[in-house]
Amino acid sequence: MAKIILTHEVTGLGAPGDIVEVKDGYARNYLMPRGLATGWTKGAQKQVDQIRAARRAREIHTIEDARAVRDSLQSKPVVVSVRSGANGRLFGAVTTADIAAAVSAAGGPAIDKRKIEVPTAIKSLGEHKVHVRLHADVQATVEVRVVPNA
Structure with a gap:
């Protein structure tokens, strides 16, 4: 050992x-x-x-603060705009840094990209679920909406 x-x-x-x-x-x-x-x-x-x-x-110090952040994250989907092909496949994948930046750009709280867990790689347009560990006892499930660049 x-x-x-x-x-x-x-x-x-x-x-x-x-x-x-x-x-x-x-x-x-x-x-x-x-x-x-x-x-x-x-x-x-x-x-x-x-x-x-x-x-x-x-880190977030109190459970109450973590619950407030969780409620604000779960209240609306996070929109990530990326380059994509004609069939809806992405050029690359959506990373945890992209998700954290999208949350901050939308006026949400600053989230450490290391606290975001993506169950399966996001490589297509549409809606995906990710988990954010806010506190030892509080975890948020956030809806990420991936849209093509205009």
Whole structure:
């Protein structure tokens, strides 16, 4: 078992700044090469404190605030305008950064793109559902409407 420090959110494992134990191969072959984790050392505690402070500054602090943001996100669909072919297929895919930018452009709250989970890649026009983790106990299901560029 390897003791590591997560530097990014890993679904099912933990949040940035968490110290977790995982199997050696998982740490060495998956987490570390992708930059999702670093090895744990005694001197790394300062780095963990910095990561946690940055996370606290970014996240929504109370459940009431998270519920208010969830209600505003779920009240209307997010419209993303992209280039598409004649048959409705996109040139590329809609990313979490595109969705976060569309929410901000529509006057919604600033959402961290790392908190957005897309169940299946959005590669066609139409309506799609995505999930946004706002708080440990609050998750919003947002309707994303993909329309062609004018």
